[in-house]
Amino acid sequence: MAVKVTSIRGFNDILPATSGLWSHIEGNARRVFETYGFSEVRLPVLEKTDLFLRSIGDTTDIIEKQMYTFTDLHGDSLTLRPEGTASLVRAYIEGKLYTEPVARLFYTGPMFRYERPQKGRYRQFYQIGAEVLGEDSPVLDAETIEMLWVLMNALGVEGVVVEVNSLGCAECRPAYKETLLGFLRGKADCLCENCARRIETNPLRALDCKAEGCREATDTAPSVVDSLCQSCSEHFKGLKDALEQRGVPFQVNSRMVRGLDYYTRTTFEVTARAGGALGAQNAVAAGGRYDGLVEELGGPATPCFGFAIGMERLAMLVDKTLAKSQPLLYLIPMGEKAAAVGATLVRALRDLGLSVVVDYRGGALKGCMKRADRVSADFALIIGDNEIEAGTLTVKNMKEGGQVNIDLRSPAIVAAHVGGATTGTARAEG
């Protein structure tokens, strides 16, 4: 055998064992998002590097060391998108969607970051993102978080919690940064190496650090929430009230800091319980408000709110039993005559929306039945000489064992017997 070509580290195939689950998740997301008035956008995977430099923040890890950047044949610096919001905002501006009062958009697709892969983290990973552009009401924030919560519930996700925070705006954040900096300087020797290093550039990070020293040092630190300006404070209260009113459970986490620089005011995360299925990466979805980004990227001043869901992480949390599949039929024609009769029947069954697979290998019925079992067929459809003579079809229930004969010319009766065609989602696995 020739030498095997393998995939790139951190770039994974989604094989049939899990693709059904993914369709199930995406299908639910589409359905739920549409009920909130969102429309899908399809965005390119490759953008000019400059877009990310200008949006994400040049001291973030993403910009500093995680981007897949290369020069194309024309000499332009291009980058595989490390996140979706920047691209979406670019498209919003370029497509002049700001001529509408409010744009509600969602997207799905792969993102790319050069990191060491581990549980819940891959170099190509998938996100489902939703963004609302052109609305600054905190109630909109709450409604959008509610939408995410509704999706989680539809997917049977348990053991997750919504955490919210407010990072303030261009008015009040710098002041808080100063206050915090002053506080941390007094505790510099308690901080971990990392936090000590970036205390001047990004003191907020220390709040989010897991190191014990940092936790203790920041225990009594002044809270962002307490230093919000009046307008941000009212906005944050509006968010909390609206979430409560909607029955979306949440907790305020004033230590929550996001990894991208463009966030203002509301930020939130949906995180899984510690020790759960997610491992160390406990954030399933996260997002917030980015009121300055559109303007920074050359559009009109536009308040925005959005979030992104980590597809792989969400897939680890969803209730797989909810991913209903429709029955799979396995046709076993014994002989040429049966094959011809079977072909007509199969076409009729498929036209009714049923899933049918035909066995072409032939041989002993025993072997055919074994293959039917191996592909997890729900019913085996057997056509042999006996059936042709009687003008019937043998339908064996592979799960329960019984079998019946049904008129060969009555595909509708077959459909009814096997549970009928549904418009159901793809077969669930895993």
Add this chain to the structure above:
RNA sequence: GUGGGCGUAGCUCAGUUGGUUAGAGCACUGGAUUGUGAUUCCAGGGGCCGGGGGUUCGAAUCCCCUCGUCCACCCCA
């Protein structure tokens, strides 16, 4: 980028003072059962023991290097 675990049959894994021809379960093929799978019984096929180098009469086993993978740190969805 840093640290740790693991690479043996298609899959999950056994395999120690280094010693004949490297094992099991599942899967696969055939038979017991020539029209009935998943259960039972029998038989069979299948391995550069991740790759390279070294120590040794002899290496899956010991040493070094390398690649892959998983988990964690960092950071994040």
